[in-house]
Amino acid sequence: MRTMSPIYEGSRPTCQGPDPAPGAEQAAAIHARARGTIRNVAGGRPGHTVAPRSPAPGGAGRGSLDVHFGVWIRPRDPLRTRSTGRVVQSRRRAGNSLSRRSSCATLPAHSKRVAIMELNARVLARQEVAPGLIILRVAPEGWALPPFEPGQFAVLGLPGAAPRVPEAEPENPPPPPHQLIRRAYSIASSSRQHEYLEFYLALVRTGALTPRLFRLHVGDRLWLGPRFSGMFTLRHVPADAHLVLVATGTGLAPYMSMLRTHLAESAHRRTAVIHGARYPSDLGYRNELEDLARRHPHLTYLPVVSRPQGAVPPWSGAVGHVQDIWRAGLIARAWGFPPEPAHTHVFLCGNPQMIEDMVRLLEGEGFREHHKDAPGQIHTERYW
Ligand SMILES: Cc1cc2nc3c(=O)[nH]c(=O)nc-3n(C[C@H](O)[C@H](O)[C@H](O)COP(=O)(O)OP(=O)(O)OC[C@H]3O[C@@H](n4cnc5c(N)ncnc54)[C@H](O)[C@@H]3O)c2cc1C
Structure with missing residues (x-):
């Protein structure tokens, strides 16, 4: 052993x-x-x-x-x-x-x-x-x-x-x-x-x-x-662009790799991680992300759960879905300026329904999906 x-x-x-x-x-x-x-x-x-x-x-x-x-x-x-x-x-x-x-x-x-x-x-x-x-x-x-x-x-x-x-x-x-x-x-x-x-x-x-x-x-x-x-990487993102990393459930995995490899230390850009789950106990990597955010002021961790009832210990964080966090302007509050297509790239990973909703929301604010022949600021990875 x-x-x-x-x-x-x-x-x-x-x-x-x-x-x-x-x-x-x-x-x-x-x-x-x-x-x-x-x-x-x-x-x-x-x-x-x-x-x-x-x-x-x-x-x-x-x-x-x-x-x-x-x-x-x-x-x-x-x-x-x-x-x-x-x-x-x-x-x-x-x-x-x-x-x-x-x-x-x-x-x-x-x-x-x-x-x-x-x-x-x-x-x-x-x-x-x-x-x-x-x-x-x-x-x-x-x-x-x-x-x-x-x-x-x-x-x-x-x-x-x-x-x-x-x-x-x-x-x-x-x-x-x-x-x-x-x-x-x-x-x-x-x-x-x-x-x-x-x-x-x-x-x-x-x-x-x-x-x-x-x-x-x-x-x-x-x-x-x-x-x-996979193309769901930072390869096509300008080095000085701010990042919003949005995940449902295990869609957090690629961001953990990015953060652990170099992103957590990239103090020249703002990075926000929005993680949605059903229950507070489903927020995998929560301790690690809270710790990273404490140690790196340029990193914001925004967990959100849709079913907080009965959680032990009681859940005092955001309730709803990742889309609600975006709409509520919580990133602008944390950064001091709103995430805009001119300087921010958004990554979406996990549940395809969430990705569809978020793309619609972001396109309404001027963001465009990234394609090989048409660069944009929205990057997606659908798990099913
Ligand atoms: C690029 C990529 C990366 C992925 N990374 C991860 C990852 O890091 N972690 C992870 O858990 N999965 C990930 N997936 C999903 C994974 O590949 C499988 O689809 C998933 O684990 C289900 O496999 P299965 O054989 O058990 O179910 P299957 O027999 O393949 O699927 C049954 C059905 O379940 C649904 N389904 C699939 N995944 C989920 C899910 N997570 N929640 C609810 N319903 C689902 C779909 O409708 C699917 O048709 C990724 C998928 C892709 C394309």
Whole structure:
């Protein structure tokens, strides 16, 4: 057993677990359908037949992985190598597979030929924020995390055979046990952190992947896509522009990465974080954000909840939705001037309905959505 540091200041440390086993030469490539978005990536590529394998004491057979939820590659796979019996993909194919959106990430040099569908990462820490909300730290095994920009997302996966939490709705029909279910998740950790990635996850009881992710414990294996993608970054924002970062629920994750990487120290610009949740206990990262705002006067943290009734301790903060915070002019009060398109960029992340409402509100005040060929001040990341 070993103890790791708490996930964030003020949190309950629930990070105890076994030392990770020595990593095999495991890197992963993925074969998601190349589409404009990574949302709802699931299923195998035609021609690749895989089957689940339960833990095998004493080692697994040729072409297999001796890991929990390990995925065994059947001999008839076309990309199987003669020397190792493992299925491989070329670096070029892996690089093309995730998303057509641009990425700064590159595969580690040693993963030019990589086995697919291996459970190539391990849970390093797991913290329950509230029922249905967890923070998960995931470390790669036997490969190095490529660089990423704060705001980008990674892909997590588990096979259909992985167990689900009991509170999940029954699956009808359940996915094939061999199918690797994959979904995109914004990275919440600093891009200066090279040991692990942190994710802020909400349980979707009817969902395919989250009921399985929520069953993971420290030390369990899962699949982590080896490339990180996404345009929801500060790349297209002038360095001196002020920032309003608006999130519902786990939509806070990309902002945590931005703040932890460099934003909290960027004293030359004002940054406001508006975080909406149903209950006060659902305000993940609240302690860390309150602490950052105390230490950095240019940073404003504006949490808002829609159901404060019965909270213990009682909620004395803003009640309503993130849109209400914008309308109430709370940012202008904190900054001493109103956020305007001439000098402010607004990021919107999470619930698509919130994003739609906020875009309408902002467009009424002269802000424009940012597009590659038509730069604007509104940047969006819809989670579903
Ligand atoms: C770029 C990107 C980044 C993302 N980052 C995160 C993240 O950091 N944290 C996170 O928790 N999720 C994130 N998501 C959502 C995530 O990819 C999955 O969609 C989500 O975890 C549900 O997966 P599932 O397989 O359990 O449910 P699915 O079987 O895929 O979905 C079932 C249905 O549930 C609804 N749904 C999906 N997500 C939610 C939600 N959060 N709340 C309520 N209903 C939902 C949708 O209508 C969906 O069709 C992100 C999505 C995208 C596109």
